[in-house]
Amino acid sequence: MNSPIFLAAVAAIAGAFALVQPHLGPFWQSLLINILMYTALATAWALFSGPTRYVSLATAAFFGLGAYTMAFLGEAMPLPMVYLSAAVIGAVVAAIVGLSTLRLSGVYFVIFTFGLAELIRQLVTWAEAKFGGTVGRFVFVPVSPTDIYFMLIAACVAVFALGWWVQRSRLGWALRAIGEDETVARHAGIDVTRAKVLLFSLSASVMSVVGCIMAPRWTYIDATIAFNPIISFQVLIMALLGGAARLYGPVLGVVPLAILFELLQANFPNHFSILLGAVFLAVVYLVPRGVAGLLEKRR
């Protein structure tokens, strides 16, 4: 897809989301918030994992860090500063983690990122009990669901713009080369570690901001909500269904799955994980290259 069409499409869809807002009831607004949130998360996930083919399950870790940033700083500083702090915290944690783990490849990286999210969740639970004397925190900030809706639109536009820029940049080329053959990339003059850490941080930064935007929606958060591993799995499966190799791919998976998960959760609350697993299997077996891959094959 060439860039004028892509950017125009992003602007048009964002505009449409903004325009329909006054006509949405609470149910539809809540569903669209979900779709916007997962669009931002899955696209950010694919920014890094798409070209490098490093499957990360750390989405929940960065999302949760962002949510906790809001819980801790929401009343202490102006809101824009809180979102900025979340971006910085996500990027810094990702850089530290990236420097120590991006040498890992394949399944080791997957396991590590999953472990990381769990580790942070446990650390937060422990620290809250030990030093805060609490299990969770109330998030009392003047942010309405409508504010969240508009901020998520902005976040989606930002992540698409970021992705568009990265694809054209030397960084994007470096990541694609790394995904194809790391040895060739290295010998072609690419600083492989630097490129991976940079993009991992950018991607994590977006996830943290999204977590920060979402936090007020729950009013009360604890580590189990903020660092829910289901978020990581849902983002992964959405990006895979859509196709992580294209910038517009993940959103093609987000829309149907966000609706499906909403329906499943409403109708089968006790069997949700089983059904999620079944959807996971179906996607991997039936559309291994994602909807975007199918579309390109058809042409």
Added chain:
Amino acid sequence: MSLLTLENLSRSFGGLRAVDGLSFAVEPGQVLGLVGPNGSGKTTALNLITGNLRADSGRVIFAGRDIARSAPHSIARAGIARTFQLVRVMASMSIAENVAVGAIFGAAPCAPAEAMRRAPALLARIGLEGRGAEPAGKLTYIDQKRLELARALAAQPRLLLLDEWLAGLNPTELEEGIALIRSIAADGVTIIMVEHVMSAIRALCGRIVVMNAGQRIAEGTPDAALSDPAVIAAYLGDDDA
């Protein structure tokens, strides 16, 4: 001054001394042949020069700087490009994009758009003109080798390392390949080629280094070095063997 000097370079794998006190130098503009029986340490030597492997001891001086402990990407940026013995292309990228990667990140880095503009000329030079949009993975083995060379040239290296680049070519392709390497050398690129095709070595290399068991056993013009008794013994075994 030599462009590249190896000084007493060594690397072991467990108990095996793959490269054992290797020293030689390459002058600017030279085409140096690196030959020897299988397992004599030629590819390991190339991997030490390009930073793919780290030397246990010794020095690699490139353009006056010791690069023996540098990372592969900084060695590449300093002006050393290579091809691989087992061909490596970026299979799902297009042919032109493969070449562009060389130009974007090589010794004379350029913007991606500029790299894509330069790609067609390089593809024409190595005999893949007009095919830039095809996926690299669909190319035949020989064409993948050509593509690797184009990628290496796109980096505008001062030193080019070819690891059995001529292996597996038929006689016509071999003629073309030799002419191509000669034209690259004529542009002023210094070349080290690991090669088993002796006719190519004789046609291209002013000087060769013969290795056996990780050591240099002979050095000189191809005719002189290949008729050295030590070299004959290394290839064919001793009289009493």
